[in-house]
Structure formats: structure tokens, C-alpha cells
Amino acid sequence: MKFLNGLLLAAAAVEAHYTFPRLVVNGKAEDKDWSVTRQTKNAQSKSGIENPNSADIRCYSSTTAPNIATVPAGSTINYISTQQINHPGPTQYMLARVPAGSSAKSWDGSGSVWWKIATTMPYYDNNKQLVWPAQNTYATHPAVIPASTPNGEYLLRVEQIALHMASQPNKAQFYLSCSQINITNGGNLEPGPNMKVALPGAYRSNDPGIQVNIYNLQPDSYQPPGPPVWQG
Ligand SMILES: *[C@@H]1O[C@H](CO)[C@@H](O)[C@H](O)[C@H]1NC(C)=O
Numbered sequence: 372m373k374f375l376n377g378l379l380l381a382a383a384a385v386e387a388h389y390t391f392p393r394l395v396v397n398g399k400a401e402d403k404d405w406s407v408t409r410q411t412k413n414a415q416s417k418s419g420i421e422n423p424n425s426a427d428i429r430c431y432s433s434t435t436a437p438n439i440a441t442v443p444a445g446s447t448i449n450y451i452s453t454q455q456i457n458h459p460g461p462t463q464y465m466l467a468r469v470p471a472g473s474s475a476k477s478w479d480g481s482g483s484v485w486w487k488i489a490t491t492m493p494y495y496d497n498n499k500q501l502v503w504p505a506q507n508t509y510a511t512h513p514a515v516i517p518a519s520t521p522n523g524e525y526l527l528r529v530e531q532i533a534l535h536m537a538s539q540p541n542k543a544q545f546y547l548s549c550s551q552i553n554i555t556n557g558g559n560l561e562p563g564p565n566m567k568v569a570l571p572g573a574y575r576s577n578d579p580g581i582q583v584n585i586y587n588l589q590p591d592s593y594q595p596p597g598p599p600v601w602q603g
């Protein structure tokens with residue numbers, strides 16, 4: 372029976388996909404889906420993006436959202452997932468500052484403007500299975516908005532990269548959302564241009580963190596794709 376349960380779970384894992392429609396700030400979730408988070412093109416299908424060079428990789432060709440969330444610098448943030456995040460892979464967060472004269476309600480996030488504020492690394496669980504933080508839960512692994520981030524409007528982007536089939540090219544699946552936020556109580560540090568990337572542009576299909584066989588991987592040898600984490 373234990374064996375049968377395992378098979379059923381494995382079958383479910385192949386089917387389930389997800390979106391991240393609600394930002395959570397210090398434990399308080401956005402009051403409804405897609406209110407400050409931009410509704411993604413896959414809101415119905417929930418399918419992942421396989422080509423990291425596609426325009427979808429920025430914000431999943433989302434429509435703009437009606438509101439902007441207030442996020443004090445130093446806040447802990449994460450996202451509610453529509454389904455269990457059952458695919459193994461890292462969770463990363465990026466920020467992009469809205470240029471002067473533009474609004475988070477309309478800016479498209481183009482240019483070399485995105486920097487990474489958090490990523491996650493895998494580890495072995497008690498059964499010697501390689502797993503990632505928050506895997507199999509219904510919310511993304513949290514991160515902190517660096518306290519030194521200046522006040523102002525930003526796009527915040529979350530992604531969870533599903534690596535269960537990623538040993539083949541263009542078979543990693545990117546699940547992601549972008550939210551419109553206003554950072555308050557912030558500091559006065561900004562990452563240098565060497566920390567900033569464009570989306571698309573930040574990733575290659577054969578980056579070692581994107582095309583990777585996770586069934587033969589030492590946890591601490593995983594190389595998260597994209598720029599290094601900006602510590603603030
Ligand atoms: C962002 O927050 C500041 C400080 O509270 C406020 O003055 C400003 O109007 C806010 N901007 C938006 C777009 O909400």
C-alpha cells in the first residue's frame with residue numbers, strides 16, 4: 372500500500388502546475404488574486420515557461436494590476452501558490468526600480484534593470500532525497516526585501532524553476548509572477564550595473580542551473596541561474 376501511495380503521488384506530481392497570484396507581506400496576503408500581482412498569461416493553463424529566452428520570462432506577458440502594495444524595506448515576502456509546489460527547483464526573487472516619470476501600474480520592466488535579492492539551494496531530506504526549501508508546500512519560500520533598498524516604486528518578481536526534467540535542453544519549467552510594490556522606510560544603497568540583468572537576457576538554455584540533472588547532483592554544487600544575489 373505504501374508503494375501504491377508512492378505511485379499515486381508520483382503521478383500527481385507530473386500533472387500539477389501552479390501560479391503565484393498573491394503577494395504576502397509580513398504574513399498578510401494580498402486580499403484577492405491579481406490585485407497588486409500582474410495576472411500572468413498562464414492564469415488558466417498554469418503551464419510553465421520552457422524557453423528562458425522567451426519574452427514571457429520577464430513577467431509572463433502579464434496584464435498590469437490595478438493596485439500597488441506598500442512594502443516596508445526589511446519586510447519578509449513570499450507568494451501563495453494555487454497548487455502544491457511539487458516540482459523540485461530553486462525559488463528566486465528579483466527587483467526592478469520603476470524609472471522616474473513612470474508608474475509601477477504601467478512600466479514594462481524592460482532594460483538591464485533587474486537584480487536578484489534571494490535564491491534557494493537544495494538539500495537532502497531524511498530520506499536522502501534532494502529537495503528545495505518550500506517544495507511541496509502551497510507558498511513560495513520567503514525572502515527579505517533588503518533594508519537598504521531605497522524608497523520608491525518597483526516591480527518584484529518571483530520565480531520557481533522546476534527541474535524534474537531539466538537534464539534535457541529547454542525542459543526546465545519557469546513559474547513566475549511580478550507584483551507592483553512601493554517600498555517605504557528604505558535606505559540608500561542600489562546595486563551597481565554589474566548586478567543588473569535584462570529579462571529576457573539573464574538566462575541561457577544551457578546555464579548549469581537550468582539544464583541540469585538533479586538526480587545526480589551534490590546539493591551544494593547547484594549553481595542558481597542569473598546574477599549573484601545582491602546583499603543590500
Ligand atoms: C509610496 O509611499 C510613500 C510613503 O508612504 C507615499 O508618499 C507615496 O505616495 C507612495 N506611492 C504610491 C504610488 O503608492
Ligand SMILES: [Cu+2]
Pocket residue numbers: 384385386387388458533544
Ligand atoms: Cu510540471
